[in-house]
Amino acid sequence: MRALYSAATGMMAQELNVQVISNNIANMRTTGYKRQQAHFQDLLYQTMRRAGATTSAQDTQTPSAIEIGSGVKAVSTARAMSQGNLTPTERDFDIAVRGEGLFQIRLPDGRAAFTRDGGFDLDAQGRLVTKDGYEVEPGIVIPQNVQSVSISASGVVEVTTPDAPEPQEVGRIQLTRFVNKVGLESIGDNLFLQTAASGDPVQGNPGEEGYGSLQQGYLEEANVNAVTEISALISAQRAYEMNSRVISAADQMLQAASQMFRG
Incomplete structure (x- = not known):
């Protein structure tokens, strides 16, 4: 089931996000430190049906596609080079x-x-x-x-x-x-x-x-804002928990499907 893999990539992405946030918080008192920000992109899609595909002999077309994503990937941990307080x-x-x-x-x-x-x-x-x-x-x-x-x-x-x-x-x-x-x-x-x-x-x-x-x-001073980092940390934690719940839900669905076939 694709949901298992997609959720796993989401958990790994949030692990990286938390690592970046924790490093920012650890360096709040580091002179001249510039905070990092984790950036992500979605992974490749499997197209089940393309938008604009013909659906009848009268050349009617589908207004939207069916695309199944495969998760998320980290692309950078860029630094915010803004001015810190003196x-x-x-x-x-x-x-x-x-x-x-x-x-x-x-x-x-x-x-x-x-x-x-x-x-x-x-x-x-x-x-x-x-x-x-x-x-x-x-x-x-x-x-x-x-x-x-x-x-x-x-x-x-x-x-x-x-x-x-x-x-x-x-x-x-x-x-x-x-x-x-x-x-x-x-x-x-x-x-x-x-x-x-x-x-x-x-x-x-x-x-x-x-x-x-x-x-x-x-x-x-470091350009790290404590409130911003704590807020980002809470968001990352919630996203990690939601992805872990997706894995649990997908596992339960697979178990139910397996029992149906056995029955």
Whole structure:
């Protein structure tokens, strides 16, 4: 009976849906996290009778078809790349992006990664790095005897030292955009990688056309809404239960049919 298979695919789809929702909820406090959404498509249909089929010698036609579906399949767990709320941290090297763009990070193996997590620190050489020690590109080095650090909305990094009380520029933070940022590959640690679907990275300065601005002393929160996720979780649970009931009902119908043939 097709209903058994269709309901089974529905249960598997809702299992995936719950996994996506649970990951969103788990990352509600993850800086720069972008929530995922599970998307589904119906599977192939068996056509028992086509719409418009001739039904008589007078060429009358059927107004609709008889099509039997075979269930559902998952097609993507795309990320919603909308802006998260900005939270003050009072740390000089915490930087939030307000608008479009990602920070570019250099991984230890030389690959370029991208992130919305602007929680940066300094390493032993004074380089601006992520929490895992990956260098922020383009490389910016902060002098050891620095007294203050200022990062403008356009990404210009200026410092003052005892020998130079006037602000001195030491570098400029850039942002990266993609034609299809939803096509980026998630690798954990709040990092994304370029893919064939995302297109090539396009770098620019914060505040320029098409790029967001920077805000020093702030971090971007996850764009996860607790109410939305709980509502989605309840809906997924109900859909899973309904599919399981379909399996039970189909099983009972098969048992009844089997008993009829035996009788």
